[in-house]
Amino acid sequence: MSRAAKAADSDTAGLLLKPATKLLPLDAAAARAELAELASAADEAGLERLSRYLGLKGPIQDFLGAAFDLSDFLRDAARRRPEMLDGLFDQTVEQRLETILSTILASPRAEDASENSLMTGLRALKLEAHFxxxxxxxxxxxxxxxxxxxxxxxxxxxxxxxxxxLLLDAHGQxxxxxxxxQHPGVGSGWIILGMGKLGAHELNFSSDIDLISFFDPEAPAVIDPMEATDLFARLSRRLVRILQDRTEHGYVFRTDLRLRPDPGSTPLAISIDAALTYYESRGQNWERAAMIKARPVAGDLKAGEAFLKELQPYVWRKYLDYAAIADIHSIKRQIHAHKGHGEIAVRGHNVKLGRGGIREVEFFVQTQQLIAGGRFPELRGRATVPMLGELARRGWISEDARDGLARQYWFLRRVEHAIQMVADEQTHTLPETDEGLRRIARMLGFxxxxxxxxxxxxxxxEVEGHYAALFESAPGLSSGVGNLxxxxxxxxxxTLTTLSKLGFKRPSDICRVMRSWHFGRYRATQSAEARERLTELTPALLEAFGKTRKADKALMRFDQFLAGLPAGIQLFSLLQSNPSLLRLLATIMGAAPRLAEIITRRPHVFDGLLDPALLAELPNRAYLSARLAAFVxxxxxYEETLxxxxxxxxxxxxxxGVRLLAGAIDAGRAGKAFSDLADLxxxxxxDAVEAEFAIRHGRVPGGRVAILGMGKLGSRELTAGSDVDxxxxxxxxxxxxxxDGEKPLAPSHYYAxxxxxLIAAVSAPTAEGVLYELDLRLRPSGNKGPVATHVDAFRKYQRNDAWTWEHMALTRARVVAGDADLGxxxxxxxxEILSLPRDGAKIAAEAAEMRALILEEKPPRDEWDVKLAPGGLIDLEFIAQVATLTGRLEGxxxxxxxxxxxxxxxxxxxxVQARQxxxxAWAFYLSLTQMIRLxxxxxxxxxxxxxxxxxLLLATTDLPDVxxxxxxxKDTEKTVRGHFDRLLPASKRKASRGS
Incomplete structure (x- = not known):
């Protein structure tokens, strides 16, 4: 045995950690290097036994090397605080976690307790526990x-x-x-309910926590009931700051209070009487579903239990009326599971919200609880998997469904944890790169x-299959269509009665439309075989469109689509055999007028939906490039090419757009896909214009062209309706x-x-529509300058004459086409231009003044004008552009x-808090704008x-109610605006040219 090994053995038998699985690193050499660096950090911290132990060879060292190679979070945490690992010589993980919890709970009563010391202590203990x-x-x-x-x-x-x-502080004041x-919560009247995953004891690794703050103004601790609302609202605001603010020590938990009643117009803390009145008179079914998992987690626990008991008649109804069933269908539609429509893409898949994901298991359990929990108290539990067991025991689901969903639920939770453990980020989306996927696979033991x-x-x-089958066969949710x-x-x-029950407001008009189909008045329904297929499809079709809420308008759009089809047999057969495609088509017709107009005006685009791999293939640049080459x-x-x-x-x-609608890609991926498509x-x-132009005018000796994409094209953030700069x-x-051609032109004239x-080729309307609307106003000198610019003139202008706003625009510039060398x-x-030295304060002030001018000349249209609103997209873009121009980016x-x-x-x-x-905010705005523009x-x-x-907006933002x-x-815009004012303080100086 070596001297180091003997010394280590004399100190300890090793870390009290027993890896049950062999973890493989991405890079074995890097894993060894990680251990060596950690040993050095331990040595510097005076942790000699840990330093020696890490230098040995063994299964625990192999495990630690792999873990630190796979997880940046674990590696960085261990380097920063190696004592967290050293503690495992003396206590097991379970023992140390119990010690941490005891320390946390005792911290408010420490003699020197202050808000700052509490925030620092909680962050340190939370980091160790997380680690x-x-x-x-x-x-x-x-x-x-x-x-x-x-x-x-x-x-x-x-x-x-x-x-x-906070209660002790209020008591002291x-x-x-x-x-x-000694027990501050008892009799305090302050009720903190944990909602969602916290309430169910099911938090994920990087989860935020959903809380609702209630209070009883008549509680023994309340001195002045008239001041109680203001007092508890202030305490709630401080609670969020203590838990959520990012300091140099990190944060504790991101905290969300938006599940309270009517969050847009109520204080952060609500009296229990006001809350009970709200829930009993105006409460929504999604709020009933949310209350299933509600649990008192802090404060006056006894008062919290009493409050939930009073709410039971609201949450757990003996009977469910038809309106509630329809509302549950509406909640279900927010999941966007499209059963059986092609393969599921692994890269970029959201394991929480995507098809077959965690939310489908949770959602089905909750809806069944809402339906049956009023009659069967045993179905009122908070935890997902135990409730699957109860549903099976009561005969609501099969044992096979129970076992399959439970098994896959925990597998998907492990996948979710692995994704989040990489960098402690609140994401549920799998990587899109080979290395990223390999990392997750290795973390899970593959x-x-x-x-x-x-x-x-x-x-x-398996989850998707059970979910769809369960929902279709669930008691109380399935019903015969009735007479048609x-x-x-x-x-x-x-038939009119049936159509009304299905959700149509103008059943007589729907009858007229259906008769026109069945009488063969469209080409698509002229053949007897097509009408037979349509007759078989009709019940499912009317059910699907009836669930779109504006069912009449959706069916009318489908009628316009049908009127333009040359034939219908294939479509009717396809829709009959593929219910998910029918639901997708109904969603398009009911929710997306832009897509409905495209599919109605150009029915051939529907052919793309027939590809079974549609939702499994990411529309990245390579995919689009190959498809474009094959098509063009x-x-x-020349004309046929265009x-x-x-x-x-x-x-x-x-x-x-369909992939975004179906949840197969998120808003960020959609922006990249729209931009890649525009590039190509x-x-x-x-290429086509250059070749065509050269036929008559030849080519300029040494001539080269490159196109700079600006704005959202340059930043790869295009939407479905964007023009291109x-x-x-x-x-x-x-x-x-x-x-050198038959009709020679001087170079400047030639390129103009x-x-x-090119402008005509791209933006002139033809029988096939417009390729893109073009905007060339960002060229040097704007509309007054030539449409084509010599590269030397561009360089000179940007260095000597460009205004600050033009340099800000240049931060998003990207070569999208043309000669590679010139590009x-x-x-x-x-x-080089963006790296020129600049006066940061001057640039920030000019950007603030430009923003003020935009607000004055183009105020937001309404509260949904996310682009122009104070604290909206423009504010975020300006912050990013100023930071880029003034060298304030890391990496x-x-x-x-x-x-x-x-x-x-x-x-x-x-x-750190502002950055987060x-x-x-950007991710939230992007989700809204991509879906709205689509x-x-x-x-x-x-x-x-x-x-x-x-x-769709609720689904893409993962929020329960409009x-x-x-x-x-509103909260996000207010937060962004506050950061904007701090980061870009205005001055009286006018915007100027140059740097």
């Missing part, structure tokens, strides 16, 4: 069920400690008179991404005087004419993406938009 909980799950010491329980107990303790501190300061992908697909498909007779000229009374390369000439480009882009925009289409159009730059031999030809030179020029390399720039804001510019707020051609108006679109969405929007 240990992650290690234990990766080691296989703890199953996912134990992990979620540990995380939930940790959150309970942290919330309790913060509440006890004479604002409350506590009955027993050898590689292929094995993991197969297991995940099988899991998601569309013969003769007179409406059948029973055989074109017979027509094919229009057809291809229309179809691919539609299919990208503009590049192909440029371009600058065309050219170069040629210094001595070139004219082109060619650019005009590389331009990219280098842009980097290497240049980024044009707003999201990436916000995530890289340097600490000397924006603190801005990143979260579905609508005009502005969004909440009172006059398709109800199905509201469902009032909660509106409140979150």
């Amino acid at each position: 240990l909980i992650a290690l234990a799950e990766l080691a296989g010491e703890a199953e996912a069920a134990e992990t979620v329980e540990r995380l939930s107990r940790l959150a309970d303790a942290c919330v309790s400690a913060a509440i006890d501190f 004479g604002k409350l008179k506590l009955r027993d300061p 050898a590689g991404e292929a094995e993991f992908s197969a297991a995940l697909r099988a899991s998601l498909q 007779v569309f013969t003769g000229d007179v409406d059948d009374p029973d 390369d055989s074109s017979a000439g 027509d094919r480009l229009r057809i291809f882009c229309a179809e691919q925009k539609f299919l990208i 289409a503009i590049g192909a159009a440029l 371009l600058i065309l730059l050219y170069d040629h031999d210094a001595d070139a005087e004219e082109s 004419r060619m650019t005009q030809r 590389a030179e331009i990219e280098a020029d842009v980097v 290497e390399g240049r980024t044009t993406a707003t999201a990436a720039a916000l995530a890289r804001l340097s600490p000397d510019f924006a603190d 707020d801005l990143v979260d 579905c609508l051609t005009g502005p969004f108006e909440s009172d006059d938009s398709p109800p199905g679109l509201i469902d 009032k909660v969405l509106e409140a979150h929007l």
Whole structure:
């Protein structure tokens, strides 16, 4: 035995950690290096036994090396605080976690307790607990069920400690008179309910916590009931700050109070009388579903239990009326599970909200509880898997469904934890790269991404299959369609009744439409076989459209689509055999007028939906490039190339939109896909124009062209309705005087004419529509300058004459098409121009003044104008652009993406909390704008938009109700505006040219 090994052996038998699974690192050499670095950190911290132990060889060292190689969070935490690992020489993970919880709960009563000391202590203890909980799950010491329980107990303790501190502080200031300061919550009247995963003891690794703050103004501790609302609202605000604010020590838990009644117009804390009145008179079914998991977690626990008992008649109804059943269907539609429509993509899949994901298991259990919990108290539990068991015991689901859903639920929770353990980020989306997937696979004990992908697909498909089958066969939710007779000229009374029950407001009009189909008045229904297929499809079709809420309008749009089809047999057969495709089509017609108009005007785009791999294939650049080449390369000439480009882009925009609608991709991926499509289409159009133009005018000696994408194209954030901002730059031999064709032109004239030809090729309307609306106003000198700019003139202008706003716009510039060498030179020029020294305060002040001018000249249209609203998208873009211009980004390399720039804001510019707020706001706004622009051609108006679109917005933002969405929007805009004012303080200096 070596001297080091003997020394270590004399100190300890080793860490009290017993890996039950072999963890493989991504890189064995890197894993060894991680251990060596950690040993050095331990040595510097005076932890000699840990330093020696890490230098040995053994299964625990192998496990630790792999864990630190796979998880940046674990690696960084261990380096920063190696004593957390050293503690495992003396205590097991379980023992240490119990010690941490005891320390947290005792902290408010410490003699020197202050808000700052509490915040610092909670953050340190939470980090250690998180570190240990992650290690234990990766080691296989703890199953996912134990992990979620540990995380939930940790959150309970942290919330309790913060509440006890605040109550004691209020007592010390004479604002409350506590009955027993050793137990501050007792009789305090302050009720904190844990909702969602916290209430169910099912928190995920990087979860936020949903809380509702209630109070009893008549509680013994309340001195002045008239002041109680203001007092508890202030305490609630401090509670959020204690738990959520990011300091140099991190944060405890992101805290969300938006599940309270009517969050847009109520204080942060609500009296129990007001709450009971609200729930009994105006409470929504989603709020009933949310209350299933509600649990008193801190404060006056006895009062909390009494409050929930009073709520029981609201949550657990003996009978469920038809309106409630319809509302449950509406809640279900927010999940967007499309059963059987193609393979499920693993890359980029959201294991929480995506098809076959965690939410489907949770949601089904909750809806069955709402239906049956009033009659069967044993179905009123909070935890998902035990309730699956109770549902099976009562005969609501089969034992096979119970076992399959429970097994896959815990598997998916492990996947979710692995995703979040990489960097302690609140994400549920799998990576899109080979290395990223391999990392997750290794963390879960798989050898590689292929094995993991197969297991995940099988899991998601099993959940999806059970979920769809269960919902279709669930007692109380399935019903016969009823009479549907569309013969003769007179409406059948029973058919009118059936249509009304299905959700149609104008049943007589629907009868008229159906008769026109069945009488063969459209080409698609002229053949007897087509009408037979349609007759068989009709009940399912009417049910699907009846669930779109504005069912009449949705069916009328489908009628327009049908009128344009050349034949119908294939479509009717397909829809009959593929219910998910029928539901998807109904969603498009009911929620997305823009997509419905495309599919009605150009029925051929529907062909893309027939591809069974549609939702499994990510529409990335390689995928789109291959499809474009296959579609365009055989074109017979210039005009046909342009027509094919229009057809291809229309179809691919539609299919990208369908993927977003179906939840197969998120808003960020959609923005990249729309932008990649535009890059490729503009590049192909440029190639075609150059070749066509050269036929008569030849080419300029040494001539080269490159196109700079600006705005949302440059930042790869296009939406379905975006126009594209371009600058065309050219170069040629210094001595070139004219082109070499039959009709020679001077270089400046040549490229101006060619650019005009490109503009027409892209934006002129033809029988196949418009490829893209172009905007060239960002070129040097704007509309007054030439449409094509020599690259030297561009360089000179940007260095000497450009205004600050033009340099801000340049931060998003990206070469999207044209000559590769010239493009590389331009990219280098842009980097150099953006790196020029600047007066940061001057740039910030000018940006603030420009923003004020925009607000004055183009005020927001309404509260949903996310782009122009104070605290909206423009504020975020300005912050990112100013930070880029003034060198206030961390990390290497240049980024044009707003999201990436916000995530890289340097600490000397924006603190950790501000950076997180801005990143979260951008993701939220992007989700809203992508879905709204996909579905609508005009502005969004909440009172006059398709109800199905509201469902889609709630699904994509993971919020339960439009009032909660509106409140979150207001809160987010207020937060962003506050950061904007601090980061970009205005001055009286006017915006100027140059730097």
